[in-house]
Amino acid sequence: MAAQSQLPLPGLRRAWWLREALAAEQPTILAPSLFGDVRADVAIIGGGYTGMWTAWFLGERAPGTRIVLLEADICGGGPSGRNGGFLHGWWEYLPYLAKHYGREGALQIAQEADEVVGGIGTWCRRNGVDAWFEPHGYLRVNAFPREPDDWGRSRMELEQLGAGGTLRAVNHDEVQRICASPAFGNGVFMPSAATVQPARLARGLRRALLQRGVEIHEATPVQRLERTPTGMRLRTPRGSVTADRVVLAVNAWAAGWPGFRTRVLAWGSYMILTEPIPDRLEALGWTGGEAIADSRFTISYFRTTRDGRIAFGAGVGAAGFDGRIGPVFTSDARAIARVYANFRNLFPMLADVRIEDAWGGPIDISADRFPEIGTRHGGRVLYAHGFAGNGVGPARLAGRILAARLVGSSEAIGRLPLFGHRQRFLPPEPFRYLGARAIREALIRSDDALDAGRRPGLLTRLVTFVPSLLGYRFRH
Numbered sequence: 017m018a019a020q021s022q023l024p025l026p027g028l029r030r031a032w033w034l035r036e037a038l039a040a041e042q043p044t045i046l047a048p049s050l051f052g053d054v055r056a057d058v059a060i061i062g063g064g065y066t067g068m069w070t071a072w073f074l075g076e077r078a079p080g081t082r083i084v085l086l087e088a089d090i091c092g093g094g095p096s097g098r099n100g101g102f103l104h105g106w107w108e109y110l111p112y113l114a115k116h117y118g119r120e121g122a123l124q125i126a127q128e129a130d131e132v133v134g135g136i137g138t139w140c141r142r143n144g145v146d147a148w149f150e151p152h153g154y155l156r157v158n159a160f161p162r163e164p165d166d167w168g169r170s171r172m173e174l175e176q177l178g179a180g181g182t183l184r185a186v187n188h189d190e191v192q193r194i195c196a197s198p199a200f201g202n203g204v205f206m207p208s209a210a211t212v213q214p215a216r217l218a219r220g221l222r223r224a225l226l227q228r229g230v231e232i233h234e235a236t237p238v239q240r241l242e243r244t245p246t247g248m249r250l251r252t253p254r255g256s257v258t259a260d261r262v263v264l265a266v267n268a269w270a271a272g273w274p275g276f277r278t279r280v281l282a283w284g285s286y287m288i289l290t291e292p293i294p295d296r297l298e299a300l301g302w303t304g305g306e307a308i309a310d311s312r313f314t315i316s317y318f319r320t321t322r323d324g325r326i327a328f329g330a331g332v333g334a335a336g337f338d339g340r341i342g343p344v345f346t347s348d349a350r351a352i353a354r355v356y357a358n359f360r361n362l363f364p365m366l367a368d369v370r371i372e373d374a375w376g377g378p379i380d381i382s383a384d385r386f387p388e389i390g391t392r393h394g395g396r397v398l399y400a401h402g403f404a405g406n407g408v409g410p411a412r413l414a415g416r417i418l419a420a421r422l423v424g425s426s427e428a429i430g431r432l433p434l435f436g437h438r439q440r441f442l443p444p445e446p447f448r449y450l451g452a453r454a455i456r457e458a459l460i461r462s463d464d465a466l467d468a469g470r471r472p473g474l475l476t477r478l479v480t481f482v483p484s485l486l487g488y489r490f491r492h
Contacts, residue, residue, distance in 0.1 A: 021279045023288070023356055024374040027347030030374040032289050032327075034097040037215035039135055040146075044147055045226045047091070050233040050255045056084040057385060058422060059236050059259035063087025064096035066400050066409060067265035068221040069415025071230050077423045083230045084137035085255050086250065088237035092218030095407065098377040100317045100329050102286065102307045103136060103408045104154050104209035105129035107182035109386075111173040116308060116384075119177055121433040126179065132310075132409030133208050135365060136217070145220030148322050150305035154209035157191055158201040159310040159362060159467040163363060167204040167309060182206065191452055195302040199362045211307045211319045239395070248396050264399035267407070268378035272339025276352075276401070279388060279439045280454060283363075284333015284344060285405050286351045287378035288359065290369050294324030300365075310464075313459040313480065316358045325372075326363075330355045332460060333376055335452035338445045345378040352376075354460065361467055383440035387416055390436050391421070398422065402439065 027034070038044070058074060060067045063085055071083050089092070106113065106129045113122035133230040137149045158165040171183050186194075186203040226232060233252075240251040241262065250257040253457075270283040276297060297303060297320060314422040318328040332354040334344045350375045360367060382388050384403030387410060389400040398421060401412035420430030442448050458479035 018211070023252070023349070023371055025037065025347070026286060026352050026374045026376050030093070031098040031377070032213070032373040033101070033213060033215035034092060036215065037092070037097070037219045040216070041219055041223075043288040045223060045233045047226065049231040050086065050236045050252050050257070052255045053403070054084060054231075054255065054257050055082070056257055056259040057082045057457035058084075058218055058261045058263065059248070059257045060085040060263040060265060060267075062224070062265035063089075063150065063232065063234065063240075064094050064265065064267055065221070065411035065464070066220060066267065066305050066414050067263065068218070068225060069412045070263050070265060071225050072083065072221065072228075073416050073419035074422055075225075075228050075230065075476060076424065077419055084259065085225070085232045085333045086236045086238055086257065087232065087234045088254065090234045091222040091232065092215050093376050095379060096213035096218040096411075097216045098287070099285075099405065099408060100319060100327065100407060101148075101212045101214040102154065102209070102309075102404075102406065103133055103212055103309075104315060104320070105409055107130060107174070107179060107208070108156075108167070108170060108204075109180075110177055110179055110382075111170055114173075114177055116275055117433045122180065125432055125434055128432060129410060129413050130208055132412045136212065136409070136412060137210065140217070140220065143224045145217065145224070146481060147217040147220055148418060149210055149212050150184050152305040154206040154307045154309070155191070155203050156206075156309050156311060157195055157203040159199045159312070160201075160466040163311075163466055165202055165204070168342075171204065172344065176361065182208065192308055193300075193301055194304065195308060197362055198364065209307060211305060212408065213276055213322075217408070237260055238390050243393055243396070248393070254357060256303050258429070259434060260396070261318050261422055262397045263422070264397055265401075267401055267403070268345075268380040269341055270399070270401040271382060272341065275392060276399075277339050278340075278441045278444065279382060280402055281381045281442055281448065282336040282339060282345070282378045283329045283331065283352060283381050283405075283452070284335075284348060284376055285329060286348065286355050287327055287329035287376065288326075288352060288355050289321075289373040290326045291368070291372050292324045293366070293369055296324075297324055298370065310362065312358070313462045314456075314463055316355075316362065318359075318362075328355065328359045331379070332349055332358075332456075333405065335449055335456065337449045339396065339430050341378050379403070382404075383442060387414055388437070388439045389417055389434060389490065428471070451482070457485060
């Protein structure tokens with residue numbers, strides 16, 4: 017049994033995903049820092065999924081466009097190289113989308129979001145990227161002993177909206193055949209879903225863009241964004257980029273960017289990784305490559321790896337203050353202990369398994385947990401952020417939307433009602449930080465009580481419902 021003192025300390029090195037991807041990268045094409053002043057048609061700030069997919073689709077639509085992409089770290093060094101690698105669309109959220117965009121608008125958004133599964137699989141094959149693409153679905157399980165599931169009504173609403181079959185009810189016996197844990201009850205299965213090795217996908221995108229001629233500069237933070245008479249200028253430590261248009265694709269760092277501080281909350285999510293245990297996975301029956309998550313408010317999400325490990329994460333990290341991205345998102349040992357407690361609760365039979373790695377990173381949460389995609393400065397700056405930790409697929413959708421808008425295309429993808437929808441304001445500091453901290457602790461206490469088969473206390477229940485009373489959707 018692993019004691020808390022024996023758990024790996026997060027933040028001492030890069031996430032295992034990225035270390036594995038970099039080790040497999042032969043050879044690495046250099047993308048040196050920017051020195052001097054350059055001109056571009058489009059400058060992209062951020063070398064994660066959103067920025068790189070935008071560059072990819074823009075290059076497809078307008079091959080002669082000069083694209084310069086600036087990344088403060090290395091491409092994939094942020095959340096794109098640290099996440100759980102779950103790849104799916106938004107079918108389970110269709111009823112919520114329908115309330116805000118109407119039935120037709122919601123179906124259009126969900127159908128375009130669903131493209132990401134087959135689209136990424138096809139892209140990897142065509143571009144020779146081995147991102148461990150496994151299109152074997154996504155299972156949500158009810159792991160609370162005495163609580164009913166929360167998806168029966170959603171499935172009924174999906175039928176009414178004409179999307180029946182996108183989620184399939186799975187009884188207890190079927191769940192156990194997928195993964196035999198005594199903590200799992202019944203579940204719901206999304207067939208259109210996959211897993212990937214997230215850092216391999218990010219690094220594969222980087223390689224493909226460099227081969228296509230996109231100018232990438234890593235270790236190049238953007239210090240200032242200025243408006244000029246004819247476009248925008250990006251100031252960096254050793255140079256600048258002058259561009260007609262700019263794409264801001266900075267993920268959780270948008271929480272500290274002028275103009276977005278009151279619309280995005282940065283939140284910590286952490287993961288642990290077991291030693292290789294292929295024989296134990298076989299005993300569980302978990303050999304099909306399915307992505308699995310539980311029904312906690314502070315959701316636990318877990319999947320297997322190619323070499324027979326379990327990668328297990330949970331959104332139990334802390335919120336950042338005033339948009340600052342600091343050690344609380346990467347080096348929180350208490351968060352890792354909480355992730356491990358969730359792991360022990362769901363997989364008690366694996367108490368003797370060694371935990372070999374741990375890491376964390378920030379996720380960006382908007383008021384309704386959907387991305388905010390739009391423009392500023394008279395259309396000269398486009399942006400996308402607010403993926404709520406589920407950005408592997410939706411970031412590709414955002415890239416398609418942004419590329420279509422950049423070239424002025426009249427096609428439907430650029431006119432999705434998601435584009436231009438401004439998120440609700442979040443409270444100012446210090447109320448945002450204090451409120452997020454109180455809600456986080458209440459959510460964890462509520463989950464712990466439900467895990468134990470107890471009803472959460474009245475005060476805890478009241479605090480957990482504060483966001484919905486204020487019109488925010490912080491629950492899954």
